[in-house]
Amino acid sequence: MSLPPLGDKIVIASHNNGKVGEIGALLAPWGIMVRSAAQLGLVEPEETASTFAGNAELKARAAARATGLPALADDSGLAVTALGGNPGIYSARWAGPEKDFGLAMEKVNAALGKSSDRSAVFICVLCLAWPDGNTACFEGRVAGNLVWPPRGKRGFGYDPMFVPKGHELSFGEMEPARKHAMSHRAQAFSKLVAAIAPNGGKAKREETDDAIRRTHPER
Ligand SMILES: O=P(O)(O)OP(=O)(O)OP(=O)(O)OC[C@H]1O[C@@H](n2cnc3c(O)ncnc32)[C@H](O)[C@@H]1O
Numbered sequence: 001m002s003l004p005p006l007g008d009k010i011v012i013a014s015h016n017n018g019k020v021g022e023i024g025a026l027l028a029p030w031g032i033m034v035r036s037a038a039q040l041g042l043v044e045p046e047e048t049a050s051t052f053a054g055n056a057e058l059k060a061r062a063a064a065r066a067t068g069l070p071a072l073a074d075d076s077g078l079a080v081t082a083l084g085g086n087p088g089i090y091s092a093r094w095a096g097p098e099k100d101f102g103l104a105m106e107k108v109n110a111a112l113g114k115s116s117d118r119s120a121v122f123i124c125v126l127c128l129a130w131p132d133g134n135t136a137c138f139e140g141r142v143a144g145n146l147v148w149p150p151r152g153k154r155g156f157g158y159d160p161m162f163v164p165k166g167h168e169l170s171f172g173e174m175e176p177a178r179k180h181a182m183s184h185r186a187q188a189f190s191k192l193v194a195a196i197a198p199n200g201g202k203a204k205r206e207e208t209d210d211a212i213r214r215t216h217p218e219r
């Protein structure tokens, strides 16, 4: 797949500071100037699609159209097996108008009840949109189990109740760099990099991996 170049400025088409911070960290080695939709005063489009990809594309297109710059949107959520994939694309909406994720996590836990299946997947679709109407979307997933009560104050959203498979710490307890190395967002991001910069991307990924290894020598 051959995609148009990104240039040196892009808009992060998200109003979620947690996501904007994580995407900024993933983009840091690239020297691209990043502005968020909130910083640019863009309106938050209504998420009317029925899939992560549909919503990510709609958010990216709206920001590219409004700014004339390439835009990167993220639509993501927590799909809980025993809840038939809910809250899924409704993950932000379960937090209500106050964006109260303590409440959203309580709802997930209450809906699970005594279910012995606590498995869940975080899903992220990153979608790039260019001002000429081109788009490209990339999906990442990370599997894990839900714990109660929530643990840790790092990260955002549902992080404190999610323990990735093979790990002890929740995303809310982990060093941010460690979450970045395995998260659904990071997985989607490496696919995006592979599509945008197949050769340069390899060097940049190694740079990021080296930085993570220096901070986490046990990895
Ligand atoms: O649409 P934008 O403006 O990007 O911001 P949003 O918060 O509304 O984002 P979504 O519509 O994609 O909803 C996804 C919700 O899923 C949750 N979520 C996504 N990624 C997460 C992560 O890495 N850790 C914890 N929760 C996450 C988080 O609570 C988000 O609010």
Ligand SMILES: [Mg+2]
Binding pocket: 047, 092
């Ligand atoms: Mg949203």
